[in-house]
Amino acid sequence: MEPERQITVIQAAAVMISTIIGVGVLPLPLFAVHAGESGAPMVTLFAALFAFAGLYLLTRLGMRFPSQSIIQYSEDIIGKWLAWIVSAVIILYFALLTSLTAREFGEVVVTSVLKSTPVEVTVIVMLLLAAITTRNNMTTFAYIHLFYFPLLLVPGLLIVTLSLKNADIINLQPIWGNGASAKAMLSGVFTIASLFQGAFIQSAVIPAMRRPERAMRATVWGMIIAGGLYVLIVTATVSVFGTEEIKQLLWPTLELAKATSLPANILERLDAAFLAVWVTAVFTTLLSSYFMTTYSIRQLFRLSDHKLFTFFLLPFVFIIAMLPQNILQMYRIIAQSGQIGLYVTIGYPGALLVIAILRKKRGDRREGNNATGDAA
Numbered sequence: 001m002e003p004e005r006q007i008t009v010i011q012a013a014a015v016m017i018s019t020i021i022g023v024g025v026l027p028l029p030l031f032a033v034h035a036g037e038s039g040a041p042m043v044t045l046f047a048a049l050f051a052f053a054g055l056y057l058l059t060r061l062g063m064r065f066p067s068q069s070i071i072q073y074s075e076d077i078i079g080k081w082l083a084w085i086v087s088a089v090i091i092l093y094f095a096l097l098t099s100l101t102a103r104e105f106g107e108v109v110v111t112s113v114l115k116s117t118p119v120e121v122t123v124i125v126m127l128l129l130a131a132i133t134t135r136n137n138m139t140t141f142a143y144i145h146l147f148y149f150p151l152l153l154v155p156g157l158l159i160v161t162l163s164l165k166n167a168d169i170i171n172l173q174p175i176w177g178n179g180a181s182a183k184a185m186l187s188g189v190f191t192i193a194s195l196f197q198g199a200f201i202q203s204a205v206i207p208a209m210r211r212p213e214r215a216m217r218a219t220v221w222g223m224i225i226a227g228g229l230y231v232l233i234v235t236a237t238v239s240v241f242g243t244e245e246i247k248q249l250l251w252p253t254l255e256l257a258k259a260t261s262l263p264a265n266i267l268e269r270l271d272a273a274f275l276a277v278w279v280t281a282v283f284t285t286l287l288s289s290y291f292m293t294t295y296s297i298r299q300l301f302r303l304s305d306h307k308l309f310t311f312f313l314l315p316f317v318f319i320i321a322m323l324p325q326n327i328l329q330m331y332r333i334i335a336q337s338g339q340i341g342l343y344v345t346i347g348y349p350g351a352l353l354v355i356a357i358l359r360k361k362r363g364d365r366r367e368g369n370n371a372t373g374d375a376a
Contacts, residue, residue: 005207005208005210006142006208007138007142007208007209007210008210008211009209009217009218010146010218011142011143012142012202012209012215012222013217013219013222013225014145015141015142015145015146015201015202015205015288016199016205016219016222016226017153017225017226018149018152018281018284018285018288019145019198019201019284019288019289020196020198020199020222020226020230020285021153021285022101022195022198022281022284022285022286023104023281023285024195025156025233025253025278025281026108026251026252026253027251027252027253027331028044028192028195028230028233028234028252028253029233029237029238029252029256030246030247030251030252031188031191031192031335032044032188032238033243033246033247034184034188034247035185035187035188035189035191036177036188037177037178038173038178038238038243039174039176039177039178039185040177040238040243041234041235041238042176042177043177043185043189043192044231044234045227045231046185047188047189047190047191047195048192048193048196048228048230048231049227050189050190050346051197051227051346052219052223052227053346054193054342054346054349054350055196055199055219055223056216056219057349057350058070058200058203058345058349059202059216059219060353061203061349061352061353061356062202062203062206062212063206063212063215063216064353064356064361064362064363065362065363066207066363067207067212067363068363069203069204069295069299070090070203070204070349071083071087071090071296071300072299073352073356073361073363074352076361076363077352077355077356077359077361078352078355084300086348087296087300090296090344090348091296093344094292095293095313095316095317097197097198097289098127098130098286098289098290099321100321100330100337101282101286101289102126102127102130102286102317102318102321103119103322103324103330104334105123105126105282106122107119107330108251108254109122109279110122111327112254112271112275119322120322123318123321123322124318126282126283126286127286127290127314127317127318127321128314130283130286130287131290131311134287134290134310138204138205138295139208141291142208144284144287145287145288148280148283148284151277151280152277152281153225153229155273155277156233157229157232159260159274160229160232160233160236162260162261162262162270163237163256163260164236164240166240166260167236167240168240169239171239171240171242172235172238172239187339190338190339190342191335191338191339192230193342194335194338195230195338196226196227197338197341197342198285198289199222199223199226200345201288201289201292202218202219204292204295204296233253233256236256237252237253237256241255241256241259250327253274254278257270257271257274257275258271290310293309293313294306294307294309294313
């Protein structure tokens with residue numbers, strides 16, 4: 001257990017941003033185009049706003065119980081046994097997210113780079129790296145995210161900016177979508193919003209913050225930056241390729257990097273550099289979901305350390321990751337589980353907040369300000 005809380009607002013925002021920007025960046029424009037056609041940027045914006053609404057509820061809960069995570073204060077709000085059941089569902093869901101993230105990473109690597117390497121090898125290597133890194137405490141976890149944050153954001157903005165020289169504004173018209181149904185757009189909003197679910201890690205970060213009452217600042221800035229980057233990526237991809245061509249691409253963002261070059265042709269294609277950055281983004285996302293899983297198990301069973309579970313969970317997560325038979329089945333599972341997971345990451349915190357307000361439940365603010373809670 002750490003003697004005092006060290007995480008600042010900037011670190012908390014960096015954790016959220018580097019967690020959101022991950023493996024889902026590659027198929028993001030495809031999801032958006034299937035939902036909204038030329039209105040894909042608008043669908044992505046609405047998805048970001050929807051995800052922010054859920055994260056706002058989660059942050060309000062964290063500020064209301066500044067020394068506890070959602071695993072702990074849910075027992076005070078709805079009772080021990082009901083909270084225990086839902087907490088177990090949260091743990092299983094984030095274990096599933098970890099598995100699917102690792103599998104998607106493996107599929108991209110063996111398809112684009114290491115074509116002779118079995119997908120099992122790439123998956124287990126990334127999971128091992130995440131398991132080893134997860135053994136650190138919360139402060140080190142936040143420092144890792146802060147270190148990688150600029151390495152993710154700057155190249156992403158650079159590729160989007162450089163790609164705009166090939167853009168055609170006509171591909172973005174009409175902005176409300178060309179023939180897209182309201183039902184498809186709504187489904188697309190939920191699917192893309194599920195890509196933001198890693199930000200649920202804020203429920204564990206807030207008790208470790210130096211000033212938990214400032215957690216909302218981290219949430220707002222984190223969603224502005226991460227959501228803004230997602231909207232820019234979709235806008236750039238649609239404007240360069242058009243909706244019909246994007247539908248023929250499995251990973252449109254990777255194709256965007258291939259079609260982008262540095263001025264004076266210093267680098268004619270940026271896909272190699274982009275994949276290097278993307279691997280880092282996958283690692284930070286995987287680290288957060290794995291950390292959230294082990295951290296929640298520790299709190300659920302009232303243990304003093306989460307390191308016990310880092311390697312214990314590894315074979316189970318790996319087996320789940322290898323269950324999808326192919327890429328198409330994997331993405332169907334990702335889309336379905338992501339939409340169902342919104343009940344866990346948005347619906348559940350919303351219900352807890354309403355019940356906490358009605359029952360006038362609140363944590364110890366003095367303990368939160370002194371930052372001496374249980375989040376080592």
